[in-house]
Amino acid sequence: MTEAEFAAALLDPQRPVPAGLIRPDGTPADRRFDIYRNNVAVGLTEALRAGFPVVEKLVGAAFFAAMVGIFLRKNPPQSRIMMLYGDKLPDFLASFPPLAAYPYLPDVARIEQSLRESYHAADVEPLSHEVLAETSEAVLLGRRIRLAPPVRLIRSPWPVHSIWCANVDGGPKPGAGPQDVLVLRPGFDPRPHLLPAGGGSFLSLLMGRATIAEAIDAAGPGFDLPAVLSLLLSGGAITGLE
Amino acid sequence: MTGTAFPILPTKPGVGYKAQHFASLLTDAGPVAWLEIHAENYMGDGGRPLAQLRHLAERFALSVHGVGLSIGGEAPLDAGHLARLKTLCDWLQPASFSEHLAWSTHDGAYLNDLLPLPYTARTVARVAEHVDHVQSVLGRRMLLENPSSYLAFAASEMSEVEFLVEVARRTGCGLLLDVNNVFISATNLGFTAMGFIERFPMDLVGEIHLGGHYADQDEGGAVVLIDNHGHPVADPVWALYAATIARGGPKPTLIEWDNDVPEWQAMVSEAARAAAILEPLS
Numbered sequence: 001m002t003e004a005e006f007a008a009a010l011l012d013p014q015r016p017v018p019a020g021l022i023r024p025d026g027t028p029a030d031r032r033f034d035i036y037r038n039n040v041a042v043g044l045t046e047a048l049r050a051g052f053p054v055v056e057k058l059v060g061a062a063f064f065a066a067m068v069g070i071f072l073r074k075n076p077p078q079s080r081i082m083m084l085y086g087d088k089l090p091d092f093l094a095s096f097p098p099l100a101a102y103p104y105l106p107d108v109a110r111i112e113q114s115l116r117e118s119y120h121a122a123d124v125e126p127l128s129h130e131v132l133a134e135t136s137e138a139v140l141l142g143r144r145i146r147l148a149p150p151v152r153l154i155r156s157p158w159p160v161h162s163i164w165c166a167n168v169d170g171g172p173k174p175g176a177g178p179q180d181v182l183v184l185r186p187g188f189d190p191r192p193h194l195l196p197a198g199g200g201s202f203l204s205l206l207m208g209r210a211t212i213a214e215a216i217d218a219a220g221p222g223f224d225l226p227a228v229l230s231l232l233l234s235g236g237a238i239t240g241l242e
Numbered sequence: 243m244t245g246t247a248f249p250i251l252p253t254k255p256g257v258g259y260k261a262q263h264f265a266s267l268l269t270d271a272g273p274v275a276w277l278e279i280h281a282e283n284y285m286g287d288g289g290r291p292l293a294q295l296r297h298l299a300e301r302f303a304l305s306v307h308g309v310g311l312s313i314g315g316e317a318p319l320d321a322g323h324l325a326r327l328k329t330l331c332d333w334l335q336p337a338s339f340s341e342h343l344a345w346s347t348h349d350g351a352y353l354n355d356l357l358p359l360p361y362t363a364r365t366v367a368r369v370a371e372h373v374d375h376v377q378s379v380l381g382r383r384m385l386l387e388n389p390s391s392y393l394a395f396a397a398s399e400m401s402e403v404e405f406l407v408e409v410a411r412r413t414g415c416g417l418l419l420d421v422n423n424v425f426i427s428a429t430n431l432g433f434t435a436m437g438f439i440e441r442f443p444m445d446l447v448g449e450i451h452l453g454g455h456y457a458d459q460d461e462g463g464a465v466v467l468i469d470n471h472g473h474p475v476a477d478p479v480w481a482l483y484a485a486t487i488a489r490g491g492p493k494p495t496l497i498e499w500d501n502d503v504p505e506w507q508a509m510v511s512e513a514a515r516a517a518a519i520l521e522p523l524s
Binding site: 001004020023026031032035040076077080082083149 | 290346352395
C-alpha cells in the first residue's frame with residue numbers, strides 16, 4: 001500500500017479501501033478507513049461553512065453540504081493554511097449547473113472570501129487626516145493612493161451588498177441592479193461597504209496605480225469624491241500618498 | 243519579544259487557545275498556567291489573531307503545535323511551510339514546538355487530517371530525516387506526538403513505542419505523550435494502554451495531551467473510539483493519566499478541546515482536575 005493509494009481512496013469513496021489496512025484480528029479495516037474519509041470531508045466542509053455562512057444560508061445547509069462535498073474533492077486545499085481555503089469556491093459556484101438560476105451567488109462568495117482575506121491582512125498604520133488636509137487639491141490630484149492591505153473591491157452586476165446585508169444584518173429585501181462593494185477594516189473587523197455610482201471604477205483605477213485625477217476621470221460625471229474619500233479615511237484605507 | 247520571559251512550559255495545566263476565551267484568560271485564568279496554539283492559525287499577515295497572540299505571549303508560556311508539516315509523509319518537507327514556522331517561532335520564542343507522527347499532504351493537496359503510516363525500517367528513517375530537518379531549520383529541539391489510530395498496517399514491523407524511541411534516538415527529539423491517543427489506539431487496535439505507558443520513555447516526554455473522544459462501532463461490532471477533541475476528558479483517560487504521572491512524574495499537561503468549544507469555566511474545571519493530579523507530585 002502506498003501513500004498515493006491511501007490519499008486517492010480518501011477523496012474518492014467509490015475506490016476500494018487499499019489492501020494492507022487491518023482490524024486487530026487482521027481482517028480488512030474497511031469501515032475504519034471510512035473514519036479517515038469522514039474526517040477529511042467533515043474537516044474541509046466545516047472550514048467552508050465557517051468561511052461562507054451567507055452562501056450556506058442562501059442555498060440551505062443540506063444543499064451546501066452536498067455541493068461542497070463535490071467541490072472539496074475537485075479542489076482539495078493546496079495550502080496548509082486553512083483560514084483562506086475556498087478561494088476557488090466563487091468560480092465553482094459560477095460553473096455549477098444546479099446554481100445556474102442564481103448568478104449572484106459567486107459574487108456573494110467573493111465578498112465572504114474578501115472578508116476572510118481582509119481579517120488576516122497585514123496591519124499598516126493609516127495616513128492621518130491632518131496629512132491629507134495639509135495637501136493642496138492640485139498636488140493631491142497628481143498623487144497615487146497607497147491602500148491598506150485589508151482593502152478589497154468586489155464589482156458585481158447584482159445587488160450583492162444588499163443581499164449580504166439582508167442575510168447578515170436583516171437589512172431590507174434587495175432590489176435589482178449592479179453594486180460595487182468595498183471591504184474595509186478599521187481596527188480588526190472587516191465590513192463590506194456599498195460604493196456610490198462611479199466608486200467601483202474609481203477604486204479599480206486607484207488599485208491599478210492610477211493617479212487620483214485619472215481615477216476621478218474614470219468614475220464619470222456625478223461621482224461623489226468627498227463621500228468616497230471620507231469612507232476611505234474612516235475605514236483606515238489610505239496608508240500613504242505617492 | 244516577551245516570549246523569552248517563559249523559556250519552559252511549567253509542570254502545570256495548560257489549554258489549547260481558542261479566541262472566544264481571550265478575555266477570560268486575561269482576567270480569570272484559574273489553574274491554567276500556559277497555552278498551546280496551532281501554528282497554522284497564526285500564519286496570516288496580521289489582524290486580530292496576531293494581536294491577541296502578542297498580548298497572550300506577555301502573560302503565558304506558549305507551546306506552538308504544528309498540524310500541517312506532514313512529518314510522516316513520503317515527500318520532503320515543504321520548505322515554504324517550514325520557513326513560515328520558523329518566522330512564527332523566531333517571533334514568539336515559544337517554550338516548546340511540537341508536531342505529529344502523521345502525514346497530511348499528498349501530491350500538493352493538503353488533506354487537513356492526521357493520517358497514519360506503517361511502522362517500518364524505511365518509515366523510521368524517513369521520519370527521523372524529517373525531524374532532523376525541522377530541528378535544524380527551527381534551531382531547536384522539537385517534540386513528536388503519538389497519534390490516535392483507527393486501523394493498523396499489515397506492513398508494520400515494530401510497535402509505536404519502538405518507532406518513537408528509535409526516532410528520538412536518531413534525532414535527539416523529545417516526545418509529546420497524548421494519553422487520550424494512547425487510550426484510543428489501545429482500544430481500537432487491541433493492545434493494553436497501561437502496557438504502552440510502561441514501555442514509554444518518560445524521560446523524553448516534554449508535554450502531555452489530554453482530550454475528549456466518543457465511541458462508535460466497526461462492521462464487526464467492535465468498539466472504535468473516535469478522537470474528536472469535542473468532549474470532556476473521559477474517566478478512564480483520567481485514570482491512565484494519573485498512572486502516567488505516578489510513573490513519570492509531573493509534566494506540563496494540555497487540555498485540548500477543539501470542537502464544540504465550551505464556556506471558559508468548563509476549561510477551568512478540566513484544568514483543575516489535571517492540577518489535582520499534578521500538584522501532590524510536584
